[in-house]
Amino acid sequence: MRVAIVGGGWAGIAAAVALADAGHDIAVFEMAPQLGGRARSVAGQPDYDNGQHILIGAYRDSLALMRRLGVDPELVLKRLPLALPYPGEPGLRLPPGSPLIAFTRGVLAHGGWPLSARLGLLAAAGGWLAHDFRCAAGLSVAELCAGLPATVKRDLVEPLCVAALNTPARQASAQVFLRVLKDALFSGAGSADLLLPRRPLSELLAGPATAWLGGRLRLGRRVQSIEPGWRVDGEAFDAVVLACTSVEAARLAAPLNAGWAAEAQGLRFEPIVTVYLHSPGSTLPAPMLALREGADAPAQFAFDHGQLGGAPGRFAFVVSGAAPWVERGGCAEAVLAQATRELRWATPPVVDRLLTEKRATFACTPGLARPPARIAPGLFAAGDYIAGPYPATLEGAVRAGLAAAQGVAAEAGTAANGAASGSPTKTP
Ligand SMILES: Cc1cc2nc3c(=O)[nH]c(=O)nc-3n(C[C@H](O)[C@H](O)[C@H](O)COP(=O)(O)OP(=O)(O)OC[C@H]3O[C@@H](n4cnc5c(N)ncnc54)[C@H](O)[C@@H]3O)c2cc1C
Numbered sequence: 268m269r270v271a272i273v274g275g276g277w278a279g280i281a282a283a284v285a286l287a288d289a290g291h292d293i294a295v296f297e298m299a300p301q302l303g304g305r306a307r308s309v310a311g312q313p314d315y316d317n318g319q320h321i322l323i324g325a326y327r328d329s330l331a332l333m334r335r336l337g338v339d340p341e342l343v344l345k346r347l348p349l350a351l352p353y354p355g356e357p358g359l360r361l362p363p364g365s366p367l368i369a370f371t372r373g374v375l376a377h378g379g380w381p382l383s384a385r386l387g388l389l390a391a392a393g394g395w396l397a398h399d400f401r402c403a404a405g406l407s408v409a410e411l412c413a414g415l416p417a418t419v420k421r422d423l424v425e426p427l428c429v430a431a432l433n434t435p436a437r438q439a440s441a442q443v444f445l446r447v448l449k450d451a452l453f454s455g456a457g458s459a460d461l462l463l464p465r466r467p468l469s470e471l472l473a474g475p476a477t478a479w480l481g482g483r484l485r486l487g488r489r490v491q492s493i494e495p496g497w498r499v500d501g502e503a504f505d506a507v508v509l510a511c512t513s514v515e516a517a518r519l520a521a522p523l524n525a526g527w528a529a530e531a532q533g534l535r536f537e538p539i540v541t542v543y544l545h546s547p548g549s550t551l552p553a554p555m556l557a558l559r560e561g562a563d564a565p566a567q568f569a570f571d572h573g574q575l576g577g578a579p580g581r582f583a584f585v586v587s588g589a590a591p592w593v594e595r596g597g598c599a600e601a602v603l604a605q606a607t608r609e610l611r612w613a614t615p616p617v618v619d620r621l622l623t624e625k626r627a628t629f630a631c632t633p634g635l636a637r638p639p640a641r642i643a644p645g646l647f648a649a650g651d652y653i654a655g656p657y658p659a660t661l662e663g664a665v666r667a668g669l670a671a672a673q674g675v676a677a678e679a680g681t682a683a684n685g686a687a688s689g690s691p692t693k694t695p
Contacts, residue, residue, distance in 0.1 A: 268505035268679050271296060271497070273490045273519070276304020277661050278649040279510030280476045281332050281668025286508075287483070288335075289676050295480055296499065298489035298511075303473035305624065306661055316468045318541040318624055319570050319583040321430075321555070323349075324460035325450040326662040328669060329472075336475040343471055344462040345575055349373075349451075351426065351557045354609050358557060359423060366453050367396075384416035388423070391415055400449035402441050404634045408432075411441035426557050426567050429587045432631040432658040433537045440633045446656040463554055465576035493519050497645055506645040506675045510668060513629065513638075513652045520642050527648075530638040534652055538593045539627035540586040542566070542602040543620045547580040548613035556610075558584075564605040565592050581619065582606070593623060628659030640670050645678060647671040 268291045272283045275297030283295045295302075300310060309315040322329060322344060330340045350360040361373040370392065374385050391414065395402075402411060408428045412420055420436070428436045431447045451459045464471060477484060490500055490511070497504045509516040517531035551571040560567050566584040573579035584602045592598040599621040606616055629635075629652045637654040640647050649671035650664060657663035 268292065268675070269294070269503070270506045270508065270675055271499040271502070271504040272508045272510055273493075273499065274304065274509065274511035274515070274650070275299075275302040275473075275476075275484070275486075276510065276650070276664060277306055277329070277332075277472060278651065278664040278668035278671075279304070279508070280472060281328070281665040282508045282510055282649050282672045283480060283483070283668075284332065284335060284476070285669055285672035286675065287480075289672070291676075293483050294485060294502075294504075295483060296485045296488045296490050298487065300487050301469070301473060302476050302484075302486075303468060304512075305627065306468050306471075307473060308467040308469035309622070314467060314578065315543065315620065315622075316464075316541075317622055318539050318627065319568075319585050320464060320468060320661065322462040322464075322661060323451055323458065324462065325454055325458035326462070326660075326665075328665045329662050330462075332665055333472060333475075336472065336479050338471065338475050340462065343464065343466045345465050345554065346457075347461045347463065347554065349459040349461055350553070350555075351423065352553050353422070353557050353559065354552065361452075361459055363456075365456060366459060369459075370452050379422070380416070380418050384418050387414075387416045388419045395445055395448070396453065400445040400453075402445060404440075404442055406441040407437055407633050408439040408441050408444045409437040411444070412436070421559070422557075425560070429560075429567055430585075431660070433539060433587045433628040434631045434658075435588045438630065438632055440631050440635060440658075442633070443631050443656065443658050447658065461555065463570070463575055490519065493523065493646070495523065495643075506647070506679070508647050508649055508668075508671045508675065509642070510649040510671070512626070513650060514626075516648050516650065520646070520648070523646060524642045527638050527642045530636060531648070531652070534629040534635075534637070535632075536626040537587075537628055537630045538589045538623060538625045540565070540589040540592060540598050540624075541622045542584040542586070542599050542618060543622075544582045544584060544603065544606055544616040545580055545619040546582065546612050546614050546616035549580060549582075549611075549616070550574060550613075551582065551610065558605065558609060563601060564609075565589070565598050565601050566605055569606070569610070582616070587627075589623075593625065598623075631658040640667065640674055645675070647674045 651659040
């Protein structure tokens, strides 16, 4: 089949590679001058990413896709056992080994929490496990964790929630949060490991994908319309995968399936701000450090690029769920003040640059209805926002891309079987 893929983020790349591997003739339309979408290196400054990204060991399909494109994840990512150190505090550290035992040992060994807090967390985790990490769809993370000790909420639940769901705990879906916990903490050795990029994002996937796709790639092409049949800006295809943003997918799908488009259009977004600081000669106590967010402290995490194979003296401070800071302004100054206050520096840090992604991810709220992958026969959508167990993440995007590719292939198979069973030789 001739299949058009509209959008070249991680979802579009995953769909394109899977369809090409299955023998289909593909074309990838991407409106930007480069692949990568929301996980890209900044055009013209490949040393900077549009935002600090982290992967975890449970990102099975993303890691497989990287390998398929000739990238060795163990070389381009730094694998660390899950640890959430704060400035001057070792925080939670998971020892190696079977996830359940590692989690129990890590929690019991936490020196900063009273025993009652540690036992309270283990009791709650046992309850989640007993219910197979399921809960009522309408529950928020804050409601789910209401009974947990305040220190556990502050040092573990809230930073993990905003990092994984990019949505503050009081507005975030408990069901999605529990699924992330299940896959990260309880699904096989290494699944909770942090995988921190050692190379710019362009080298993780987009660059290798550009080389792999070659002439099948149409960069700088914003698709204007899709017509039934299928025609992409007038060009004929047998099937189409809309792997663009939900806003663009809604615009393109509106004339074809108004209900689907309305659902995609209904998603709300949360921003992420990344503030790069520069301080020659400085290092952080760990490559990744958790920070306590507050009224005058926007960032939840800091990354030391010098310890990650990047430029020494460069630090990325991440502000997830950043809507209040985007509204009121002054985020870079507040991050600089927070960093100066909370960390030791060899030379005074200065703001290198501030990158704001206003529509970084969809707001992952309780009971959220997300559009399904199938829009119409031969027309599928892929992207981190498609209905599924995950929040907006690289892994969610890749899985959605693979699912769309499977959907296209399955329909092609059905059509082929139908044609075959209707043929004179097979019909009695
Ligand atoms: C600052 C930031 C930090 C993040 N941190 C993390 C993290 O640490 N871990 C993690 O797992 N996830 C993280 N994410 C989320 C992750 O980046 C996204 O979930 C993922 O990149 C989404 O991929 P996608 O392919 O679904 O969509 P996108 O990346 O948005 O791709 C859609 C593509 O479609 C193109 N397009 C749109 N309209 C058209 C059109 N009409 N024609 C042609 N092309 C079109 C766009 O240019 C874009 O390239 C972060 C996101 C941001 C912004």
